[in-house]
Structures are given as structure tokens and as C-alpha cells.
Amino acid sequence: MNSLTIPAMKSALFNRQPDDKPFLIAGPCSAETEAQVLETSRRLAATGKVQALRAGIWKPRTKPGGFEGVGTRGLPWLKKAGELMGLPTAVEVATAKHVEDCLAFGIDILWVGARTTGNPFSVQEIANALRGVDVPVLVKNPIHPELELWAGAVERLQKAGLQHVGLIHRGFSSYGNTDFRNAPMWHLPIEMKRRLPGLPLLCDPSHICGRRDTLAAVAQQALNLGFDGNMLESHIDPDSAWSDARQQITPEVLRDLIEALVWRHETTDQREFLTALASFREQINQLDAEIMQLLGRRMAVAEKIGQYKKENDITILQTNRFNEVLDRAFRQGASVGLTREFVEQYFAAVHLESVNRQNKVMEG
Numbered sequence: 001m002n003s004l005t006i007p008a009m010k011s012a013l014f015n016r017q018p019d020d021k022p023f024l025i026a027g028p029c030s031a032e033t034e035a036q037v038l039e040t041s042r043r044l045a046a047t048g049k050v051q052a053l054r055a056g057i058w059k060p061r062t063k064p065g066g067f068e069g070v071g072t073r074g075l076p077w078l079k080k081a082g083e084l085m086g087l088p089t090a091v092e093v094a095t096a097k098h099v100e101d102c103l104a105f106g107i108d109i110l111w112v113g114a115r116t117t118g119n120p121f122s123v124q125e126i127a128n129a130l131r132g133v134d135v136p137v138l139v140k141n142p143i144h145p146e147l148e149l150w151a152g153a154v155e156r157l158q159k160a161g162l163q164h165v166g167l168i169h170r171g172f173s174s175y176g177n178t179d180f181r182n183a184p185m186w187h188l189p190i191e192m193k194r195r196l197p198g199l200p201l202l203c204d205p206s207h208i209c210g211r212r213d214t215l216a217a218v219a220q221q222a223l224n225l226g227f228d229g230n231m232l233e234s235h236i237d238p239d240s241a242w243s244d245a246r247q248q249i250t251p252e253v254l255r256d257l258i259e260a261l262v263w264r265h266e267t268t269d270q271r272e273f274l275t276a277l278a279s280f281r282e283q284i285n286q287l288d289a290e291i292m293q294l295l296g297r298r299m300a301v302a303e304k305i306g307q308y309k310k311e312n313d314i315t316i317l318q319t320n321r322f323n324e325v326l327d328r329a330f331r332q333g334a335s336v337g338l339t340r341e342f343v344e345q346y347f348a349a350v351h352l353e354s355v356n357r358q359n360k361v362m363e364g
Contacts (some may be wrong), residue, residue, distance in 0.1 A: 006108055009088045010136060013050060013200050014164050016228060018265055023229030025109075026254060027054035029244040030067065031074035040236050041081035046291065052109055054231065056212060058114050059243055064323060067242045074104040082108070090138075094122060098156040103133065111138040114170055114207075118142035123153045129158035130312050136164040138202065145188055147171040151195060166200040167192055168231060169222070171208035174257065181247070183263035184218065186225060193226070206233040206247045215304035216257050216258055226266055232257075251337025256265045298350070299357050305360030316358045322351055 008360065012021050018346055026044050031037045037055055057080045059069035066295045075091070082089040089107035093099050094116045102110055109132075116122045117140055142149045150167075157165050169189040172184025187341045193201050203222030205215045219230045238248040249257070268274070310317060326347055333343035 006088060006196070009052060009108065010164055011165065013136065013228070016200065017171045018267070020259070022223055022227070023051050023259075024050075024258065024261060025054050025202070025229070025231040026050045026054040026234045026251075027078075027090075028235045029056050029233045029248055030059055030242050031055040031057055031077055032136060032177055034077040034080075034161065034243050036236060037077040038081050038084070039086075040234060040251065041078075041085050042237065044234055045085035045087060045252070047251055047255035047258070049255055050087065050090040052090050053078065054083065054233075057245070058094060060094060060113065072101045075101060075107065079105050079107065092191070093126060096125045099126055099129040103135070109136045109138065112140060112157075113142045116151045116241065118144065118146070118149055120149070120152060120156070123156050126160075128157045130162055132159070132161045132164065137162055137165045138168050138200075140168040140170050140204070141172065141189070141192075141294055143173045143182075145158050145174075145185055147188060147191060147195075150192060150256055153200070154196065156347070165203065167196070168202045168204050168227075170204035171209075180208055180214075182208050184208050184221075186221070189227075189229065190225065200228040202229045203227045203229045204233050205242070206231070209247060210244075211246045212238075212249050212253075215247070216260065219257065220261050223261055223263060226264075249274070299353060302354040302357050304362035310362050316355055316362065325351070 012020060018024075019029070026049075028036065028040050040055075041053050044053065049180075055074065057069050057074045057078070058071060059067060061068050078089050078091065083085075090109035090111060091102050092099075092106045092113045093102060093110050094113060099110065112123065112126060116126070119228055126137075139150065142153075154165055154167070167189070169184070169192075170186050171180060172188070174180075174183035174185070189201060190204075193199075198266045203219065205218040205222070208218050209215050219232070222230060233244065233248045234251050234254045235245075235248040238245055238250060238251065241248050296343065306316065326344065329343050329347050330340055333340070
């Protein structure tokens with residue numbers, strides 16, 4: 001590999017400039033054979049859209065008996081592909097042994113998978129194995145929506161001395177979810193970006209969607225939200241893939257998908273735009289202030305209700321009343337274009353605060 005490739009990759013991912021194009025990591029869900037890895041990589045490189053090649057070497061499966069990856073013997077296949085195509089390579093690691101093997105074969109980027117992120121012992125093992133090594137590590141969100149686990153994994157790696165740590169959003173497990181394999185819950189990666197603004201944030205539409213037909217929409221939404229790029233799974237024959245066949249696309253389909261995405265900048269120096277934006281934001285600030293005042297008045301009434309209930313030995317929780325509030329809010333929300341999901345989440349938060357206020361009154 002050209003010695004300039006790795007510094008260029010680190011700069012493109014970790015020292016991004018306003019005009020830098022979104023970063024793209026692509027490759028098969030699993031390395032199956034050397035021929036499959038090489039041909040997929042060749043066709044991906046030919047698109048001119050890919051900044052790094054990926055392939056699953058060790059595949060954690062929910063149940064035993066399924067294909068769990070070819071293991072260490074697949075690393076030289078990917079390394080060879082990277083050298084031939086002049087592209088960095090990326091692999092998921094879950095143990096110290098995985099790290100050692102990847103470093104021995106010169107893999108350029110490591111990522112910590114969702115199952116591993118949720119286990120602090122495993123993350124610490126990986127961090128210890130990487131101590132003193134200058135290699136980029138990307139951390140996928142944990143399976144369940146727990147931001148502290150995600151942030152904690154980043155912190156463990158940084159405390160081990162790693163200078164290039166980034167994030168990958170791959171969605172969250174959600175009971176009853178049907179639209180996505182893993183619910184995107186966009187507010188959570190946005191919060192992580194707010195907490196850790198210096199870390200690059202990529203999206204993994206393949207694992208969010210679980211199917212091909214929605215990949216483009218999720219990849220576009222990630223760019224709309226200011227993500228730094230995407231990780232997408234690509235296979236020369238997706239329907240015959242040994243793992244996650246439904247969410248993989250050919251390199252040529254991936255090329256078309258990337259070309260159709262609209263790339264937006266975080267800001268601009270155009271005076272007209274900045275002036276208009278400042279005006280709109282001031283309107284938002286004023287409305288937010290009014291909402292906070294109204295919420296304060298609402299909670300004051302809730303406390304009065306709590307006092308009245310206390311004096312008359314009435315329980316705080318009144319389920320029928322809350323149902324009435326929600327039904328009315330759904331109707332009012334629909335009339336002004338608010339989604340039912342937003343209205344429900346908003347009033348659930350308001351109701352919880354009201355209950356807490358009344359409980360404090362009850363306790364004197």
C-alpha cells in the first residue's frame with residue numbers, strides 16, 4: 001500500500017474540511033472466499049466512490065450453528081484487496097485476539113460492533129490490546145439505546161491512548177419495530193454528536209434497514225443530519241451471500257445510490273442565507289422561551305392539583321384523565337401537522353414531570 005494512503009485516510013475521516021465529500025466504507029457483510037473478496041473490492045474500487053474496504057471476518061450470530069465467518073484466514077484476502085486497489089481496509093473486532101490478528105496483517109481501520117460495545121469488559125479488553133497503537137477505531141452504538149454505554153466505550157479507548165476514535169450509528173433494537181431491522185432513533189446519535197463534536201460520525205444504513213429498498217433514504221437522511229459518511233454492505237451476488245443477503249447490494253447499485261445522494265454542507269458564507277437563518281433562529285428562541293413559560297405555569301397548576309389530592313386522600317395517578325389529555329392532544333396535534341408519535345412522547349414527558357411534582361407535594 002502506498003505510504004500516503006493511511007495519512008490521507010485519517011485526514012479525510014478525522015480532520016474533515018467543509019468541502020470534503022462524505023466518507024464511504026463498503027464491502028461484503030462477510031468475507032466468504034478470496035475470489036469473492038477480491039472481485040467485490042475490484043468492482044467497488046472501480047466506482048470511484050469508496051474510501052475504505054470492509055469485510056466481516058468474525059461474525060457474531062444470535063444462535064450457534066450459523067455461518068460465523070471464515071476467521072483469521074480471511075484477513076490476508078482483505079489485505080491483498082486493499083493493496084491491489086490502493087484502499088485502506090476495515091474489520092470488526094470483538095476480542096484482544098481479533099485485534100492482534102488484524103494488526104499482524106496490517107488492517108488499517110478497526111470497528112467495535114454493537115454487541116461488543118454493550119459489554120464494558122470486552123471494550124476494555126480491546127482497549128488494552130490497542131494501548132500504544134496508532135490505528136483508527138470506530139465504535140458502533142450498543143444494541144439497546146443506552147448512550148452511556150456508547151460514550152463509555154469511546155472513553156475507554158481514548159484512555160488507552162487512541163487518538164483516532166469515531167462513531168458508527170447502526171440503529172437500536174426496538175420491541176415491536178417493523179419498519180427497520182434496527183430502529184434509527186436519530187435523536188440518539190445526534191445527542192452523541194452534541195456530546196462529542198470532535199468525533200466523526202458515520203451511518204450504517206445496511207444494519208438499520210435490513211433490506212435494500214430503504215438504504216438510499218436512510219443514507220440520505222444521515223447526510224441531511226450532518227453525518228460524515230456511510231458504511232454500506234456490498235456483494236457481487238447479494239442473493240447468494242452467506243450472511244445478511246437482503247441488505248446487501250452490488251457495487252454497481254451502490255455506485256448509483258451514492259451518486260443519487262444529495263451532499264449538503266454544514267454551513268455557508270453566503271450573507272443572505274446567514275441573515276435569514278439568524279432571523280429564523282431568533283424566532284425559534286422566542287417561541288422556546290414562551291413554551292418554557294407556559295410549561296412552568298402548567299406545572300404550577302399541577303402542584304395545586306397535587307395539594308388538593310393530598311388534602312382529600314386521592315391518588316396521584318388518574319389514568320382516565322391522562323387518556324383524555326392524550327386524545328385531545330392527538331386531535332389538536334394532527335390539526336397543526338404534528339405526528340402522533342411526537343405528541344405521545346411529548347405529553348408522556350409532561351405527564352411524568354407533573355406526577356413527580358405532585359409526588360413532592362404529597363411528601364410534604
